[in-house]
Amino acid sequence: MTQKNPDWWKGAVVYQIYPRSFRDANGDGIGDLRGIEEKLDHVAGLGADAIWLSPIYPSPNRDFGYDVSDYCGIALEMGTMADFDRLLAAVHSRSMKLILDQVLAHSSDQHAWFAESQLSADNPKSDWYVWADAKEDGTVPNNWLSAFGGPAWSWNPVRRQYYHHKFLKSQPKLNFHNPEVVSACMDVLRFWLDKGVDGFRLDVANSYLHDAALTDNPPLPRDERSFLDWAHAPRLQRHIHDANMPENEWAMKRVRATMDEYEDRLAFGEFSERPEMFGLYAGGPERLHTGYTFDFLEDWSFAPAVFRRYYEELLAPLPDLFPCVTFSNHDIVRPVTRWGGGRGDEELARLGLTLLVALKGTVLMFEGEELGLPEVDLERHHIKDPVGDLYFPWSKGRDGCRTPMPWERHAHEAGFTAAAPWLPIPDYHRERAVDVQQADGNSVLAHARAAVALRKAHPVLKRGAISFLDAGDPVLAFEREGEGEKLICVFNLGKKPEAAAFELPAGAGDAVFMLGDVARDGSALKLGARAAAIFRG
Structure with missing residues (x-):
């Protein structure tokens, strides 16, 4: 098609x-x-x-x-x-x-599939969920833990088996082996x-x-x-x-x-x-x-x-x-x-x-x-x-x-x-x-x-490659390149009042987007707390 x-x-x-x-x-x-x-x-x-x-x-x-x-x-x-x-x-x-x-x-355990599955071990949907026998002493089949706490198994007295649930006991696991x-x-x-x-x-x-x-x-x-x-x-x-x-x-x-x-x-x-x-x-x-x-x-x-x-x-x-x-x-x-x-x-x-x-x-x-x-x-x-x-x-x-x-x-x-x-x-x-x-x-x-x-105006931000530039904390800097364009993106992720410094790479052009307190002197860039700047490459 x-x-x-x-x-x-x-x-x-x-x-x-x-x-x-x-x-x-x-x-x-x-x-x-x-x-x-x-x-x-x-x-x-x-x-x-x-x-x-x-x-x-x-x-x-x-x-x-x-x-x-x-x-x-x-x-x-x-x-x-x-x-x-x-x-x-x-x-x-x-x-x-x-x-x-x-x-x-x-x-859900209230789904029609589970309602049928739990009735017996030989009905048409008996193995649509993950069922297992108890250990000899009645305990759960293995050590798997539920993401919501406790064993990832609950007992069903009709089937006399445990069923598996990765989350709540009311969320039985579907059996993708079937x-x-x-x-x-x-x-x-x-x-x-x-x-x-x-x-x-x-x-x-x-x-x-x-x-x-x-x-x-x-x-x-x-x-x-x-x-x-x-x-x-x-x-x-x-x-x-x-x-x-x-x-x-x-x-x-x-x-x-x-x-x-x-x-x-x-x-x-x-x-x-x-x-x-x-x-x-x-x-x-x-x-x-x-x-x-x-x-x-x-x-x-x-x-x-x-x-x-x-x-x-x-x-x-x-x-x-x-x-x-x-x-x-x-x-x-x-x-x-x-x-x-x-x-x-x-x-x-x-x-x-x-x-x-x-x-x-x-x-x-x-x-x-x-x-x-x-x-x-x-x-x-x-x-x-x-x-x-x-x-x-x-x-x-x-x-x-x-x-x-x-x-x-x-x-x-x-x-x-x-x-x-x-x-x-x-x-x-x-x-x-x-x-x-x-x-x-x-x-x-x-x-x-x-x-x-900004993302829509610059296709490079949508689909361009990303490569990171070396910068000292708390600065994050990277280049986006592709779609006929190159941008240099610099962010101060810190919140301290003193400005963070970054040396722009050669060829950095005009800014296309600035946020917060940003100062540029040639290739020397200073960004205040939570500031960012994006330049043409």
Whole structure:
């Protein structure tokens, strides 16, 4: 089949919407599809090329949509299929693409497939999920740990067996060793592709396949454990048998082959563990088009070495992989809080957005990032996320980045809903509401639009090569070259008041973009805290 523009996604700006928190049109306190449609002009006004929707399917919402009970339906709280069709048409009418989340590694325990599978060991769907006998003493089959805490196995008294779940016990793992399961999942993709959806983000794409022999995971060596690993027991083992297997490559190839039945579609994956496996699952003509790891998402240092190491050590050996670049999503503490702390830092927000569009990759921008929203510090009675419920108060889970979008500072619930919102909206988010920033030409929102426009004005920022320049901390410097252009990008990631110095390479021309306090004297460059400059090469 002849494709019209198969590479449209390379260097595109993809705006992630968490539907429960974007805009509530029916007044029940939960965001919905009609609400998203009402605010599409905001997304289009940013210059976004595509929208990625977190799950909108029927779900008992134990994990808020990432536990799907019907892959080919629309959740009641989100609206109807007619609402979806209208939203899809509205997105396309604004020359944007629509990408859906797909959660195919596991389903809800309320899915019809699991309801049948759990009834017996000899029904037609008995091995559509991962079942195993108990050990002689009744204990779990192996040492695999759930990402949400505790053993990754739960007992079913009807089958008298354990079933595997990488996350909650209500999220049983689908068995991709069964060809019927794989075919059913590919048909799910076709259902939405036939409706005109432009692509998918694949949740936990590294964990479709598991070791059929159920081999124990080895421990993570003590000298490799970070503070994040010590904070969560499942991270103290190497997940090489319950996920991240070389065999997972063929599952990604099956997805890609399905996508290639259609024109101009995109499949990108979430790879939250073992980034060294990244190149086996994404890149090239047979695997997923692209994907992202958590190297930037889990970084709390904002150190130049983090960014340089990612491109030079992880991506450089993978020439066929055009990456995604992302600092924020629905699972992660918001970047202005990770990197700056407190209840907001507009200078840091502007710098982060500039860096995001300057680095090589398809940009994934999370709702509210364009407003510089900080993480919300929630009270115990507000916590909905099972991770927060498990670890509160030491970790409050993921709800702090999932709170509703503030649209109007002085409106009821900041214009998100006419009712009580499912999560609270603090005053320090109201102060950064869209209507406030729309009226301020120096706002983070205005800067976000300018940053995206910069990327569109310079194709080298979308698809050019990246090479890093030597610079002392806290300066990050790199060149982007290609598409008939060369740019030199310099960032002061530090927040100390004294300026950081950098020697521009020979041939540096005029500045095409400047942020903050920047002074140039010939090749000598000085940048104030959170300042950046981009020059012609």
